[in-house]
Every structure is written in structure tokens, then in C-alpha cells.
Amino acid sequence: MRRLSLLVFLLAVCSWCFAQAPPLNEKAFTDSLENVLQQAPSDSIRARANYLLSEFWAAKDSLKASQYLEKGKQYSGQHSYLQALYYFYEGNLLKKGDYDKSQASFMKADTLLSRFKTAEAYTFRSKAWYDYGAIAQRKNDYKAFADILLNKAIPLAQQAGDQTAAGRDYLAVGIVFKNASQFDKAEIYCLKAIETFRNAHSPSHELVTAYHTIAENYSLSARNAKAKPALDSAWKLLEPFPESDYLLDHYAAEGMYYTLEGKFKDALASLDKGIQLARKKGMRYEEQRLQMQQFYAYFNDNNFVKAKEMATLLMQQKEMMQLVSNRQQLYYGMALTCENLHQMGPAYTWMKRYSELSDSLARTQLTNDVHAMEIKYRNAEKQKEIDALKAKGIQDALHAKNSRLVNWLLGAASLILLVVLLFALFVYRSKQKLAAQKELSYRQHLHEIEQQQQLQFSQAVLQGEEQERRRLARDLHDGLGGMLAGAKINLSAQIEDTYSQGQRAELEKITQQLDHSVTELRRIAHNMMPVNLLKFGLKTALKDLCESLMSENTRIDFQDLGFEDTLREEVQIHIYRIVQELLSNAIRHAQASNIILQCSQNDHIFFITQEDNGKGFDMQAAGNEKGIGLSNIRNRVGFLRGKIDIDSAVNEGTTINIELHVD
Known part of the structure; x- marks a missing residue:
């Protein structure tokens, strides 16, 4: 039972939020974009095609992705909308290596796109906020990610009328709850995402990701039987595409299902398929993620020797060890594996390394495990000493000394445990305060940006209004006013040459009307820009x-x-x-x-x-x-x-x- 809970706990920790992904038929997707580059009638279409290819290759070949991104920027020219899109795709390229620069690019894209009130602009802003929040999640700020999804990404997707983007955001909220072990809430959002994808007739790969996510949620929440129908639904969509990247997620979810069912051979076989596909595609991290699942399968099958070999192999991989959560899993898993192999020295060492890496109050139980492991280790060492003393004939003296040592260890362990708990409580509360301060600062920053943008907009409108008033006033006074004055002069000359009294009276009446028109024209011009x-x-x-x-x-x-x-x-x-x-x-x-x-x-x-x-x-x-x-x-x-x-x-x-x- 303890090994099963270990699997559930560690898998929940390592679940990362998915990114916007290409269709299931990836080759057809990239080939069509390459054809667009060759046959496109305009530079703007070529720019968009290069941007999409950059997004596709970002997770596979960063150099190729960077080349496509720069070509897209060149084709964008002076097109302000395409220039704004550049920063979105730049953030997508940077999010694997530099989180801070990636988030800055996404925010710049959102600021520039906010000038455009089109459905597509709202969709890209929603995706930018989504990716910004996903990076915050990778920094262990799950609350910020959930807040961004619910208050930024989803409203913008709904404003754009993009149900696919909204469904993707719902699924991301579900993943946040799944990672926090709130499986009931996670199920609600996953089902809502599936329903949204179906109603919007979204691309198949969106549904595939949703099925995999809810299958994992069912497995982690001890409802493994409900995971099988979701996996079967995903397989129906994936079966025609044997080279799809999405098969890697499928084999991972299927391996988890078989492991929790106790069908360890089936789990290892499914995971091995995924590993072979990942090697074929050169996706090293995905290969290592599946090997991590194999470690769990070996561990739960009580094959601790193979489990230790797999954990040792994974700890030699730089891709796997870059993430803190992966190191936590491997240290903790190695500690329990060594304990089951009765290798108490290494078990204590690995548990200590895990404890030093962990800094959350939620890991209090693991702190207790560290001390329990320490006592086992010291007792084992003491037992060796007892055996040696027995051989020398001083058993009675050893018992007395051992009794005093055990009492001392128990007292010291209790004191150390109390100190560690108090320190953990202090660190937890400090981090809570710091997180609240960061969130407040972030909201204030956004509010200041909105106020600045509104001020700039109002200033531009008012300046434009005054310039237009001046122009109209000048045109009315100098242009139309001059014409009316000229017409009056010409008409006055005609009056002098007219001998008929009736014609003279009629012309004088018209002259008076022209006077009134000139006066009214000057009044209007004066109101528009008073001299x-x-x-x-x-x-x-x-x-x-x-x-x-x-x-x-x-x-x-x-x-x-x-x-x-x-x-x-x-x-x-x-x-x-x-x-x-x-x-x-x-x-x-x-x-x-x-x-x-x-x-x-x-x-x-x-x-x-x-x-x-x-x-x-x-x-x-x-x-x-x-x-x-x-x-x-x-x-x-x-x-x-x-x-x-x-x-x-x-x-x-x-x-x-x-x-x-x-x-």
C-alpha cells in the first residue's frame, strides 16, 4: 500500500501542463507549411507560415525553430500586427531555456496585440497569457497559473469566440487541480474541456490530450477502472498515426493504468513502445519520462534491483535532472528502493538528499521518514557493534551502552524533529507572505500599465481633436469665408450696373443673406478655435x-x-x-x-x-x-x-x- 501511494504522489508532482501542440499528422502539417512558403502570393502569408514552423520545431530543434522565427520577422516588414505576433512566437521559443525572457516576450505580445480588436488578436492574447501562466507553474506558482487561466486566458478566448482555446484553458485548470491532488475539481474541468472540444468540433489532438489527462486523473484518484474508456477513446483517434508524438503521452498514461492494475508486464511493454518511439524521434526527455514510469512499475512489482538500476540510469541524464521535481522523485524513490533492499546506509543518504531538496510544509511526513530512516541506520550500525562485542565476550556491557544510546537517540530525534517542524512552519509562512506580496505587486503593475495606456489613448484623441478643429476653422475662415466674401463683392458690383429697381432690391436682399452667412461662418470658426x-x-x-x-x-x-x-x-x-x-x-x-x-x-x-x-x-x-x-x-x-x-x-x-x- 505504501508503494502504491508513492507512485500516486510522485506522478502527481511531475505532471506538467501541456502546450499548444500541432495536429496528429505532423508530417502533413509541416509539408503543407513548406508548400505555403514556396507558393505564397504575399510576404505576410510567408511570415505566418514561418512563425508556425518555428512553433512546431521549438520543442524538437531550437536552432531550426530560431531560423524560421527570424525569417518570419523579415517577411513581417512594417506590418505592425505581424510584428506583434513575432514576440508571441519568440516567447514560445524561449520557454524551454529562459523563463523570465519568455514571460517578457509574451507580455510584450499581449501589449502590442491589445491595439487590435479582432477575434484572432484576442485568441493570440489568450494563448500568450496561457503560456505566461504555464511558466509560472513551472516555477511552482500554481496559484498564479490558475488565476491567469480563469481571469485572463479564458475571458479572452471567449471574447474571441474561440471555443477550442477556451477548452484548452479549461483543461489546463483541470491539470492544476490534478497536480494539487484535488481530483474531483480536476474531473469537472476535464469533462468541461472535452464537452467544449466536441461542441466546437476541435482538432483531434485537443481531444486526445483531454482523454489522456482525465485518464491520469482517474488513475491517481483510485478510480482506475474509469481510466480505461478514456484511454480507448484516445487510441481510436491515434491509431491511424503510428508516428505521432501524442502516442508518447498515451503510452505513459497506459503504463500508469496497467501499473495501478497490478499488470506490470503489460505496463512495461506499453512503456517500452513509447521509449522506442521517443528514441526514434530523438526526444530524450520524453524517453526519460517513460523510463521514470518503468521505475514505478519495477518498484510496485517488488523488483527492487531493476528499479534501482533504472533510477541510477535516470540520475545520470541531464535532461531529467534539470527539473527539481524530477530530482525529488528520484531521491525519494531511490531511498525507498534501498530500504527494501536492506541497504540502510544508502537509503538514509538518499532520504537526506531528498529532505534537503524539499522545502514545503506539505512534506512533513517525509521529514518523519528521514528521522525514522536515520534511527534504522544508526541501529543497524549499532547492531554490527553488538555482534562484534558478542564475539569478544562483552555482551552485557554492550546491552547497557546500547540502552543508553537508544534513549539518547530518541530524545535527540524528538528535539531535532521539533526544531525542523518549527523551521518548516516559519519558512512556509514566510513564503506565503512573499507570494502574497508578489501577487499584489504584479496586480499593481498591470493596473499601472492599463492606466498608462488609457492616458496615452486619451491624449492622442484629444490632440487629434484639437488639430482637426484648427484645420477646419482655418479652412472655413480662409477658404469658404474668402469665397463668400468674393461672391459678395462681385454681387455688389452687379447692383451698381442694374437699372431695374426690382432687380436691385432682389440683389440687395441676396447680399444681406451673404453677410449673414459670412457672420455665421466666422462664428462657427471662432467656436472651433477661438482666435x-x-x-x-x-x-x-x-x-x-x-x-x-x-x-x-x-x-x-x-x-x-x-x-x-x-x-x-x-x-x-x-x-x-x-x-x-x-x-x-x-x-x-x-x-x-x-x-x-x-x-x-x-x-x-x-x-x-x-x-x-x-x-x-x-x-x-x-x-x-x-x-x-x-x-x-x-x-x-x-x-x-x-x-x-x-x-x-x-x-x-x-x-x-x-x-x-x-x-
Whole structure:
């Protein structure tokens, strides 16, 4: 029973999340992409084909993958979308060797792709977040991976309408729960992924991966009988492709199933098929992963000699020993193997190495095993001494000494165990605090990035709006205004040459209409870009604005409480537009007859207060409406890092207070 639990525990530790993978028929897939490179009508298609080939070869031949990636970048040229995709595929290439650089590339891809509001862009952003989280998982931050899947990858996949990507994310969540030994939750997400793949008619390899995952989950959760139907479903899809990489996962899952069934010969035969295929493909890590499964089969079959040989072989492989989880498995497995072979010295040594490598409070039971192994080892050494003393005829003295030694060992072991437990508790709590701080820092960083992007976007919109206003005002005044003025001059000349009184009166009427048109045109041009603001400053421009809006039905009291006209032109324009919009809303929408406008400045803070006796509005009902005027005011206030406060009620007028940073 202990050996079976060892297998279940260690297999759960070593389960890694899958990556986006090619179709089952890999040769047809790569051949089709090579044909595209030869026959593609455009560089953009060639760029995409090179990117896909880079992704395919990333796990097999990093040099070839790098060459395809750089060719894709060359074909991308100045195409900003393809340039953004480059960083996604760069992150995919780097994730085997440099986790930090890979995560940085994925985040850069997400930032650049966020400018594009297309389904494909959302899909790639979802995949970028997925891969970013998968790397976090490999750094043992499972919580971050689950959080990214649920709050980033899945929402983006759903926004793209990409059910295949969503199913892949559900399956990844299931794997996280499986690795955490929460098998019931893992089953829910695995079944949800399978259902999503089926409904979306996803590629067969997605279903194959899902079947393998849920089969392993059933085996690890002591429901081995339910694993067989899942394995059979995967085999139906894999059988036509005897060279597929997915067969390696199938043989691994099948080996686990047979091992837990106690059919060790079948398990070893299935795993050997996988090993031969991995060697044929030159996939050394996959070969070693299957050999690790063979170690479990030998161990559970009580063939401890073969188990030790296999563990010794694996510990000589650099690919296997690169991962901390693999070293943990081998050290722990070797310790138990040596214990069953009654080799207590090596057993203690391997258990100690495992204990030094492990740093989690969840391994407290293993700490107890270390001390138990230490006592067995020392007792075995003491027994040798007893045997030697017996041969010398001093058995009685040895018994007394041994009794004192055992008591001392028990007391020392108890004290050491207490110290280790306290230290482990301290380390665990420290890591919890550190993880919480990292998560908080990460969220704050993302929030700052979002705020910066929003500020840049608002700035660009406002600058573009002002430039367009200036252009239209100039075109209206210089172009259309000049034409109307010329038409009036020509018409006035015609009046002088007309002798008919009726014709003269009609022409004078038309001349008056042209005068009114020129006046209205100048008024429109002035509103779009007031000349007084550029020539005489903000104070004069605001005063002229108030005077121009006053009428018999509307009175505006403009109160200048003191502010500088030395503000930057850009800031003055924003303030002018805010006041213009406030007055326009009060006159047109609130139908106010009396308006008080106050403007003042205190150091780098500019204050705007407007009160009116208009009809007001319901603040709660207005909160659900999105008016263009109020939105423009909020954008400009936000651009100047200010704040706005509105107080209004139906038939009680409106008061608006605005503070702006103008430094």
C-alpha cells in the first residue's frame, strides 16, 4: 500500500501542463507549411507560415525553430500586427531555456496585440497569457497559473469566440487541480474541456490530450477502472498515426493504468513502445519520462534491483535532472528502493538528499521518514557493534551502552524533529507572505500599465481633436469665408450696373443673406478655435465666450478670481473646451436663465465652479447614460489628472466643481 501511494504522489508532482501542440499528422502539417512558403502570393502569408514552423520545431530543434522565427520577422516588414505576433512566437521559443525572457516576450505580445480588436488578436492574447501562466507553474506558482487561466486566458478566448482555446484553458485548470491532488475539481474541468472540444468540433489532438489527462486523473484518484474508456477513446483517434508524438503521452498514461492494475508486464511493454518511439524521434526527455514510469512499475512489482538500476540510469541524464521535481522523485524513490533492499546506509543518504531538496510544509511526513530512516541506520550500525562485542565476550556491557544510546537517540530525534517542524512552519509562512506580496505587486503593475495606456489613448484623441478643429476653422475662415466674401463683392458690383429697381432690391436682399452667412461662418470658426485664446490668453477668451452666449433669456456672471495667462497653450485649450462644454450643457439641456462661472488658480491647481438655476437632473438615473459632452469633459479632466464633482437634483439646478493639475 505504501508503494502504491508513492507512485500516486510522485506522478502527481511531475505532471506538467501541456502546450499548444500541432495536429496528429505532423508530417502533413509541416509539408503543407513548406508548400505555403514556396507558393505564397504575399510576404505576410510567408511570415505566418514561418512563425508556425518555428512553433512546431521549438520543442524538437531550437536552432531550426530560431531560423524560421527570424525569417518570419523579415517577411513581417512594417506590418505592425505581424510584428506583434513575432514576440508571441519568440516567447514560445524561449520557454524551454529562459523563463523570465519568455514571460517578457509574451507580455510584450499581449501589449502590442491589445491595439487590435479582432477575434484572432484576442485568441493570440489568450494563448500568450496561457503560456505566461504555464511558466509560472513551472516555477511552482500554481496559484498564479490558475488565476491567469480563469481571469485572463479564458475571458479572452471567449471574447474571441474561440471555443477550442477556451477548452484548452479549461483543461489546463483541470491539470492544476490534478497536480494539487484535488481530483474531483480536476474531473469537472476535464469533462468541461472535452464537452467544449466536441461542441466546437476541435482538432483531434485537443481531444486526445483531454482523454489522456482525465485518464491520469482517474488513475491517481483510485478510480482506475474509469481510466480505461478514456484511454480507448484516445487510441481510436491515434491509431491511424503510428508516428505521432501524442502516442508518447498515451503510452505513459497506459503504463500508469496497467501499473495501478497490478499488470506490470503489460505496463512495461506499453512503456517500452513509447521509449522506442521517443528514441526514434530523438526526444530524450520524453524517453526519460517513460523510463521514470518503468521505475514505478519495477518498484510496485517488488523488483527492487531493476528499479534501482533504472533510477541510477535516470540520475545520470541531464535532461531529467534539470527539473527539481524530477530530482525529488528520484531521491525519494531511490531511498525507498534501498530500504527494501536492506541497504540502510544508502537509503538514509538518499532520504537526506531528498529532505534537503524539499522545502514545503506539505512534506512533513517525509521529514518523519528521514528521522525514522536515520534511527534504522544508526541501529543497524549499532547492531554490527553488538555482534562484534558478542564475539569478544562483552555482551552485557554492550546491552547497557546500547540502552543508553537508544534513549539518547530518541530524545535527540524528538528535539531535532521539533526544531525542523518549527523551521518548516516559519519558512512556509514566510513564503506565503512573499507570494502574497508578489501577487499584489504584479496586480499593481498591470493596473499601472492599463492606466498608462488609457492616458496615452486619451491624449492622442484629444490632440487629434484639437488639430482637426484648427484645420477646419482655418479652412472655413480662409477658404469658404474668402469665397463668400468674393461672391459678395462681385454681387455688389452687379447692383451698381442694374437699372431695374426690382432687380436691385432682389440683389440687395441676396447680399444681406451673404453677410449673414459670412457672420455665421466666422462664428462657427471662432467656436472651433477661438482666435482670442491664441492672441490674448485664456482670461480674455473665457470672458468673450460668456458674452457671446448671453441673450435676453440667459445671463452669465463670469468671475475671474485670479489665474495666470502663462499656462501652456495646450492646457489653456483644454480648460477653454471644458468651460465651453459646461456652458453649452447649462444653456441647451438645463435651459438655465442664470449661470455663475468662477475660475481661479492656487499654485498648480486650477479651479472651475459653475452654478445654474436650470431644471437639473436625477444623478442616479443619469449615471447609466453616456452623453458625449460629459464624456469629453471627463476625458479632458482625466488628461489633466484632475477630478470632477457634480451635484444636481430635478428642478433644483446644478453645481459642478472641477480641480485640474496644470503644472
